Amino acid sequence: xxxxxxxxxxxxxxxxxxxxxxxxxxxxxxxxxxxxxxxxxxxxxxxxxxxxxxxxxxxxxxxxxxxxxxxxxxxxxxxxxxxxxxxxxxxxxxxxxxxxxxxxxxxxxxxxxxxxxxxxxxxxxxxxxxxxxxxxxxxxxxxxxxxxxxxxxxxxxxxxxxxxxxxxxxxxxxxxxxxxxxxxxxxxxxxxxxxxxxxxxxxxxxxxxxxxxxxxxxxxxxxxxxxxxxxxxxxxxxxxxxxxxxxxxxxxxxxxxxxxxxxxxxxxxxxxxxxxxxxxxxxxxxxxxxxxxxxxxxxxxxxxxxxxxxxxxxxxxxxxxxxxxxxxxxxxxxxxxxxxxxxxxxxxxxxxxxxxxxxxxxxxxxxxxxxxxxxxxxxxxxxxxxxxxxxxxxxxxxxxxxxxxxxxxxxxxxxxxxxxxxxxxxxxxxxxxxxxxxxxxx
Numbered sequence: 393x394x395x396x397x398x399x400x401x402x403x404x405x406x407x408x409x410x411x412x413x414x415x416x417x418x419x420x421x422x423x424x425x426x427x428x429x430x431x432x433x434x435x436x437x438x439x440x441x442x443x444x445x446x447x448x449x450x451x452x453x454x455x456x457x458x459x460x461x462x463x464x465x466x467x468x469x470x471x472x473x474x475x476x477x478x479x480x481x482x483x484x485x486x487x488x489x490x491x492x493x494x495x496x497x498x499x500x501x502x503x504x505x506x507x508x509x510x511x512x513x514x515x516x517x518x519x520x521x522x523x524x525x526x527x528x529x530x531x532x533x534x535x536x537x538x539x540x541x542x543x544x545x546x547x548x549x550x551x552x553x554x555x556x557x558x559x560x561x562x563x564x565x566x567x568x569x570x571x572x573x574x575x576x577x578x579x580x581x582x583x584x585x586x587x588x589x590x591x592x593x594x595x596x597x598x599x600x601x602x603x604x605x606x607x608x609x610x611x612x613x614x615x616x617x618x619x620x621x622x623x624x625x626x627x628x629x630x631x632x633x634x635x636x637x638x639x640x641x642x643x644x645x646x647x648x649x650x651x652x653x654x655x656x657x658x659x660x661x662x663x664x665x666x667x668x669x670x671x672x673x674x675x676x677x678x679x680x681x682x683x684x685x686x687x688x689x690x691x692x693x694x695x696x697x698x699x700x701x702x703x704x705x706x707x708x709x710x711x712x713x714x715x716x717x718x719x720x721x722x723x724x725x726x727x728x729x730x731x732x733x734x735x736x737x738x739x740x741x742x743x744x745x746x747x748x749x750x751x752x753x754x755x756x757x758x759x760x761x762x763x764x765x766x767x768x769x770x771x772x773x774x775x776x777x778x779x780x781x782x783x784x785x786x787x788x789x790x791x792x793x794x795x796x797x798x799x800x801x802x803x804x805x806x807x808x809x810x811x812x813x814x815x816x817x818x819x820x821x822x823x824x825x826x827x828x829x830x831x832x833x834x
Contacts, residue, residue, distance in 0.1 A: 435687035436462040438487035442474050443467045445492065446707045447700065455694045461687045471497055479504045488682035489691055491533060495673045498524055499742035507677035510689050514696035517716045522673055524738060530675035533695055536710035537643040537730050538583040539669035541660045543627045546637035555638060556665050562606035571613040571625040571636040576749050578617045584640045586741065587670040589748055590734035601751060628659050643669060644709045647726045651706060658726055669730035
């Protein structure tokens, strides 16, 4: 029979073994008061874009109200200037989202490896023909067309059929009637040059340079930019003071005439027949080094949604990429999408852009220069410029452009800041007579 340990009963032994733990607990500092959880601050992203970006404040506020994400807009010149800046600052990016690179600069932008792939679910509503990057680094947002515009009343009054093909411009019947923009200094000028390259090619019996020589012989007028061409030389844009009833402009320019001048119908028409226009597509992408990838993707989804897309036509005067977006009454009534636009692959443009411009400009070294300029007849009033305006007409024959990047796609109207080179101004006034007093562009 076992004897009980009368000196240390089990209960006392257990109590003594736990005593050090109680003493440690008593000596420990008091637990800190629980602090309320700090809410995560809403993300703020920066949209890097060209100077012509223009969307209503209400639309931008709607995105911020829905997501809590603020969007700062950094305007960085035209598309070419913007792309150069982005490439130079690639390791320390200026923003999180980039909008405004078009198909004339697409290959160069993709080769710089600056963008993260993102296949937005909204791409389901965008036609495949607009998606030029199969890896979804740059997604289509809008598109427009460079083409000929003409003065309807002038041709009726002079008993001449208006042009329906760019080859009409070299017909003697149309001598001295056309004004175009310099491809070395103007976005629509560059695109019209690309149109002729795609239409006539570089080899054969009649090349694009043969076309331009014929244009020269038919007294074509070449101006530095769209503003000089449309507001100064074109009979409609100049209020009748110009003498050229044909101008290189946009397929949506007649809509802008109606909208800004509050006209019952446009005084101009665009040439939308097959092989006489060039489509420009603008893209958006997420910057690969952005620390706000999720917020950037949300903003891209918003840009591709009908809420944003339906604001594009009467702010940037181009077509929304989303096929479900309503283009509005004015576009439905007065805008027509040209048939079978000329196509030049982005890779070919990237490889040959400067060579084509040089070949065009190098005609100046000959006795019969391609480039012919003169002061335009009428200079519409301008608000104060952010850069000095030119005080004298351009020289008759500028030197070839070999290294400077030509301007990129800038949609036609309107624009918040006036600068030399034909950039656009916001709708800050009304037309004076038949001439617009507030808008210009490259």
